[in-house]
Amino acid sequence: MLRVDTPNFPYFLLVGILPWNFFAQSLMMSTSSIVDNGGLIRKVWLPIEVFPIATVFFNLAQYLLAMAVLFPMASFFFRVPLSRSALAFFVVLPLHVIFTLGLGFFFAAATVFYRDVKHFTEIFLMLLFWLTPIIYDVRVLPESLRATVYANPLSFFITSYQDIFYRQIVPDPFHLLVLFSLSGLSLAVGYIVFSSCKVRFAEEV
Amino acid sequence: MFPLIEIDNVSKAFTIRHNRTNSLKSSFIGIFHKRFRETKETLWALKNVTLSVAPGETLGLIGRNGSGKSILLRLIVGIYRPTQGQVRFPNGARVGAMIELGVGFHPELTGRENVFLGASIHGLSRGEVEEIYPGVVEFSELDSFMDVPIKNYSSGMHARLGFALAINLNPQVLLVDEIFAVGDEAFQRKCIEKMEEFRGEGKTIIFVSHAAETIKNFCERACLLDHGSLVFLGAPSKAIEEYHRLLAS
Ligand SMILES: Nc1ncnc2c1ncn2[C@@H]1O[C@H](COP(=O)(O)OP(=O)(O)OP(=O)(O)O)[C@@H](O)[C@H]1O
Ligand SMILES: [Mg+2]
Numbered sequence: 001m002l003r004v005d006t007p008n009f010p011y012f013l014l015v016g017i018l019p020w021n022f023f024a025q026s027l028m029m030s031t032s033s034i035v036d037n038g039g040l041i042r043k044v045w046l047p048i049e050v051f052p053i054a055t056v057f058f059n060l061a062q063y064l065l066a067m068a069v070l071f072p073m074a075s076f077f078f079r080v081p082l083s084r085s086a087l088a089f090f091v092v093l094p095l096h097v098i099f100t101l102g103l104g105f106f107f108a109a110a111t112v113f114y115r116d117v118k119h120f121t122e123i124f125l126m127l128l129f130w131l132t133p134i135i136y137d138v139r140v141l142p143e144s145l146r147a148t149v150y151a152n153p154l155s156f157f158i159t160s161y162q163d164i165f166y167r168q169i170v171p172d173p174f175h176l177l178v179l180f181s182l183s184g185l186s187l188a189v190g191y192i193v194f195s196s197c198k199v200r201f202a203e204e205v
Numbered sequence: 206m207f208p209l210i211e212i213d214n215v216s217k218a219f220t221i222r223h224n225r226t227n228s229l230k231s232s233f234i235g236i237f238h239k240r241f242r243e244t245k246e247t248l249w250a251l252k253n254v255t256l257s258v259a260p261g262e263t264l265g266l267i268g269r270n271g272s273g274k275s276i277l278l279r280l281i282v283g284i285y286r287p288t289q290g291q292v293r294f295p296n297g298a299r300v301g302a303m304i305e306l307g308v309g310f311h312p313e314l315t316g317r318e319n320v321f322l323g324a325s326i327h328g329l330s331r332g333e334v335e336e337i338y339p340g341v342v343e344f345s346e347l348d349s350f351m352d353v354p355i356k357n358y359s360s361g362m363h364a365r366l367g368f369a370l371a372i373n374l375n376p377q378v379l380l381v382d383e384i385f386a387v388g389d390e391a392f393q394r395k396c397i398e399k400m401e402e403f404r405g406e407g408k409t410i411i412f413v414s415h416a417a418e419t420i421k422n423f424c425e426r427a428c429l430l431d432h433g434s435l436v437f438l439g440a441p442s443k444a445i446e447e448y449h450r451l452l453a454s
Contacts, residue, residue: 039311044326045283116228202284203219 005140008166011078014070015165016134016158022063023100023154024125029055030104031111031121038205048198052104060097071165083168091176092160095183099157102186105194112197112204132158153182207295208257209378209409210281215290217251217276217433250276251433253290258411260296263404265424265441266413267448272430274413278380281411300378310367312356316347319355320370327374337373344399345369360387372399379403379410385419397423417445 006012033051034041041048075081111117131152133141138149138159149155156178160171171179223244235242251273258264266274279285280292282300294300310319320341324334342348345365350358358366364384372379379400385393397419400410414420420427420441427444429437429451437447 040326042279042284046326114227114229114232116230120229199286202279 006137008078008080011074011080012137012162012166013135014074015162016132018063018066018070019096019158019161020129020132020134020154021066022059023096023157024129025062026056026059026100026104027107027121027125028118029059031107031118033104034108034112034201035115035205041202041205048201049105049194052101052108052194056097056101056104080166080168082165085164085168085170088160088164088170092157092164092171092179095179096157098183099153099179099186102183102188102190105187105190109194109197109201112201128152128154131155133162134158137162153186156182206260209260209262209294209296210258210300211291211293211295212254212256212258212277212281213291213293215251215254215280215287215292216249217273217280217285218288219248219250221246221248249433251280251287251430254430254433254435255290256428256435256438258409260409261404261407262426263400263410263412263424265420265427265444266411266430267415267417267420267427267444268430269452273433274430275382277430278382278411278413281378281380300376300380310355310363313354315352315354316358316366317351319366320351323370324374329374340373341366341369344372344395361389361392364388365392368396368399372403377408379408379412381410382413383415385414385416417448421445 030052033055034048037051040046071082107117107121131149132154133149138146138155141149156175160175160179163169163171163175223246231241232243254273254277266277268274276285280287283292311322314322317338320338321331321334324337325331329337342351345362345368347362347366347369350362355363355366364387368381368384368388381400385396388396400412400423403410412420412424424441426439427437427441428435429444429448431451436451437444
């Protein structure tokens with residue numbers, strides 16, 4: 001069905017799934033990053049921000065590694081050479097990292113007070129996966145469904161990656177502006193929530 | 206001379222949450238069912254404690270279980286923030302970790318890995334850790350256990366490694382929370398000797414113990430806490446006397 005309209009589908013899938021994995025893994029791991037390190041936090045004074053940050057960067061390293069291995073292979077098999085649009089990756093990636101980090105801060109703090117946030121995050125991510133154009137191309141969706149997909153902020157990031165690597169165009173400026181605002185908003189909210197309750201982490205974990 | 210640590214009218218409150226809802230699920234159910242709703246009560250774990258510690262002093266902290274000794278140490282390290290009052294360091298002293306059972310070790314990592322992790326959390330570079338590493342192993346006498354995961358250590362071995370690491374971090378202020386309870390006599394003696402040595406170097410030690418003799422022999426001043434209030438501060442033998450009277454009443 002959807003497949004028909006998406007040539008080189010495995011390559012398309014790859015382009016979307018790698019950043020998704022980075023996002024989902026980072027979020028899952030950040031969510032428990034404070035609680036899991038409770039032993040340390042209760043005993044030593046240390047800047048607590050390092051836990052979510054380290055988690056996101058750990059996953060970022062994995063993501064980049066996967067890209068470094070898979071992309072040359074994929075472009076060899078699917079004969080999709082990297083075009084100059086790939087340079088936009090260096091704009092989208094930092095924004096994606098910031099966006100993820102903001103959510104990571106938020107969920108890490110929330111889990112300290114509500115331990116089941118972890119399970120909700122899992123379910124939330126499962127739902128989000130289907131609302132993100134990873135295994136389908138947003139362009140083949142009927143107009144009415146597109147709005148739903150774009151209600152999910154992550155869709156903007158994933159479609160940008162697809163623009164860059166799959167459709168080989170530079171994402172349009174409006175799109176980039178959205179990414180910029182989303183990541184700014186996410187980091188601001190996440191960090192403010194995190195730092196306003198971090199003094200209580202040692203007592204609560 | 207300025208005091209090293211100034212604890213100025215510090216109080217610490219905790220919220221005790223009865224019927225604790227630490228999940229979104231139970232908070233949500235609590236909206237509808239009274240039985241699941243949490244009720245809060247404030248516990249003053251420390252009440253108006255004022256205390257100053259001079260540089261090079263050895264201070265003992267005594268008191269019953271739950272009287273607030275460990276909390277006082279945590280406030281000094283900065284892990285907890287006082288609810289009221291202030292903890293000040295007029296000389297800008299650097300307070301290291303507090304040493305207590307299981308100094309934030311990671312159970313899955315080996316002794317060696319934990320030493321490296323612990324030391325780097327305290328800001329040592331890799332080179333510096335390598336420098337202190339032999340000292341840590343030697344002091345803890347755990348040479349043949351350094352590659353064993355911490356979870357398989359006995360509690361005494363745990364305490365040994367914790368103490369050995371903490372003293373090798375060479376902090377200006379040593380905070381020791383009841384670590385001798387599980388160490389054998391030889392190790393206890395060794396720790397006391399090491400702490401004497403620290404004192405000789407003019408370092409400050411704050412020392413929590415339930416061992417009256419150790420407090421008497423080792424500390425210059427002792428501070429007795431009861432239900433979060435400072436009830437006595439002065440000569441160790443006097444403090445112990447007060448403590449025993451308190452226990453008897
Ligand atoms: N994070 C926390 N949340 C709520 N209450 C706490 C917390 N930490 C400590 N308390 C309470 O504060 C009180 C003092 O605890 P503290 O650990 O300082 O006792 P202590 O004097 O060190 O006792 P012990 O001799 O048993 O080590 C206790 O009643 C304890 O339950
Ligand atoms: Mg204690």
